[in-house]
Amino acid sequence: MKNDIKQKSILLFEKKGFSDTSIQDIVETLGVTKGTFYYYFTSKEQLLMDIHVSYIDDLLERQETVRLNQLSNRKKLEELIALLIIDIANHGPSGKVFFREMRHLCEDNAREVKRKREKFRKNLEAIISEGIAQNEFKKELEPGIIAFAILGVTNWSYQWFNPSGEISADRLARVYSDLIFNGIV
Amino acid sequence: MKNDIKQKSILLFEKKGFSDTSIQDIVETLGVTKGTFYYYFTSKEQLLMDIHVSYIDDLLERQETVRLNQLSNRKKLEELIALLIIDIANHGPSGKVFFREMRHLCEDNAREVKRKREKFRKNLEAIISEGIAQNEFKKELEPGIIAFAILGVTNWSYQWFNPSGEISADRLARVYSDLIFNGIV
Amino acid sequence: MKNDIKQKSILLFEKKGFSDTSIQDIVETLGVTKGTFYYYFTSKEQLLMDIHVSYIDDLLERQETVRLNQLSNRKKLEELIALLIIDIANHGPSGKVFFREMRHLCEDNAREVKRKREKFRKNLEAIISEGIAQNEFKKELEPGIIAFAILGVTNWSYQWFNPSGEISADRLARVYSDLIFNGIV
Amino acid sequence: MKNDIKQKSILLFEKKGFSDTSIQDIVETLGVTKGTFYYYFTSKEQLLMDIHVSYIDDLLERQETVRLNQLSNRKKLEELIALLIIDIANHGPSGKVFFREMRHLCEDNAREVKRKREKFRKNLEAIISEGIAQNEFKKELEPGIIAFAILGVTNWSYQWFNPSGEISADRLARVYSDLIFNGIV
DNA sequence: GATGAATGAGAGTTCATTCAT
DNA sequence: TATGAATGAACTCTCATTCAT
Structure with a gap:
């Protein structure tokens, strides 16, 4: 129940x-x-918190398995992008709620969720930094900003992407990876 | 008043x-x-509609002046990215409301706003297509998806970017253009 | 105005x-x-009072000319019934407002209107009494109750009678007079 | 509750x-x-509808028992008049609300109540028609108009009749029946 | 485990009225 | 004569929450 x-x-x-x-x-x-x-x-807010925690914990867990892989940072980034896009098909509604409704958490809960969100972002940032150090990515990049940009590309998909439409999630993930790695020029 | x-x-x-x-x-x-x-x-919803229309109309107008420039498509794209990012400094709150609260418009109003939003996106897509035709961008790109990706990068900034923080809006716009044009590899 | x-x-x-x-x-x-x-x-209520007074004063005035006629009481009664029914065609809306909205007058105004309404009724009652005395009507009648009954028949017409429908106002007045004078048996 | x-x-x-x-x-x-x-x-209007339906359903039910009696039509009419008048004593307020506030029902509900009201009136009309056919009432009567007249006499009582005043409800019912059957001449 | 009756605060909205201009 | 801005009280209705059973 x-x-x-x-x-x-x-x-x-x-x-x-x-x-x-x-x-x-x-x-x-x-x-x-x-x-x-x-x-x-006990309250409507507690239900919302429940939803938030399940979502971000699951995401962090899967990020962790990617992070601990014995792969290049480029490959890791590719996998993370795929993970986020494919998630829309599997947990689209959860994600939308997660991105939109955090404001309704009480202060304490909001802080806790925020910490986890930032952890996810910081992990992403770390992969980029590591990639730069390993000469996989350009050395003049600013990892923090790039991380935000990547999250923008992926998270924004929640606003428009319909995984049962023309474009498949796999395909979108590949296009996005290509854009992020190579640009459009 | x-x-x-x-x-x-x-x-x-x-x-x-x-x-x-x-x-x-x-x-x-x-x-x-x-x-x-x-x-x-006449109602709370009408006020929200008012806010939406002002915002998107202003954006469309400014997009139009960029579009009609005698510039390369690459330059146009650069200017549009700058326009969207710098907008956060000037109309940040309007933009946030615009991106978050469309759901509360009544059907008719929602339709109208949606039409305008899509017009903006289609214009962006057209610039990319044009750039491909002129050999400014890679010929294998899919303009529609790329347009969504660009909007993701820029619009997501409303979620985290603080124009009076460490990074200036100008700077962020340049970093984003570089990412989109050249990628991170 | x-x-x-x-x-x-x-x-x-x-x-x-x-x-x-x-x-x-x-x-x-x-x-x-x-x-x-x-x-x-000066107020919405004053407007309502204005409407009430015009209506009842006009009715009283026309009742007065009937009353002062040199006619039999039966003829007078017939004319009053016609007057009330035909009024629906000419002042239908006024009448409906008059019958329905008195409750919204303030105490003083309500009292004044009530006095005039009762004057109209008492005049009607007087004609019946007079008619009984003159052997025009059955001597066992109770004029007060009969007056109410007649007003019921006529005033209720405001609820359903459409003077531009099948039955004309003249016709209805005659049918009603006949009913009141002779009954249905 | x-x-x-x-x-x-x-x-x-x-x-x-x-x-x-x-x-x-x-x-x-x-x-x-x-x-x-x-x-x-669920709403104020629904409460009003509730009141209307209870009232008219009860009236229709009691009309039905009169209609199905093995009595002359004259007797039936007498009983219906009594029923309506005596009702003032028992359900006066309900009746007043019923007669005055139908306007505040929404379209669908108003239609439903109207249908029931008309059914009551049509039943009354049928008794009159039947009485004419059986030579109980004058053959030149128009049943529809007469039905309205009878309802006028009885329903108007809601406007003035006080069952705990000088005249009893039984008495008034008899006076009204006599008026309707025999007239005043 | 689950129900159903009740609360009380607050929501969006309407409206008669006032008054300076 | 007439306007238009503003008020403040009241309105219908919603809702998260409580609690005895």
């Missing part, structure tokens, strides 16, 4: 936004009552 | 989001009453 | 009711502003 | 009218909060 609530909530939050989804909306789609909701979650 | 309301609303919508900003919040900041708000706007 | 406001208000009050017609509604249909309304009327 | 709300609302609607009775007024009389109201009714 608890997981049912969470999954339905993700879909509703994605479609209507956190603030505009009421507890009533959630329980109605499940055919249960509000009491049930409060049996499993 | 009407403009005062609009400006304050943009700031509040940016900080707290559209749904979590009440009319009360808005008018209190201005020291007027709710009646005043409804004298100038 | 003052009369324009009054006439349009009658139509709006008839269609939507007093409480659900706003000053805004009234001035909008006239293409003027709220200020104009308050230049001519 | 739901019924408590309904009963109190009827009294308030009768006294102040639908538009001028606020949800606040209703719940205050009951010592509960607005939330409670909306727990039981």
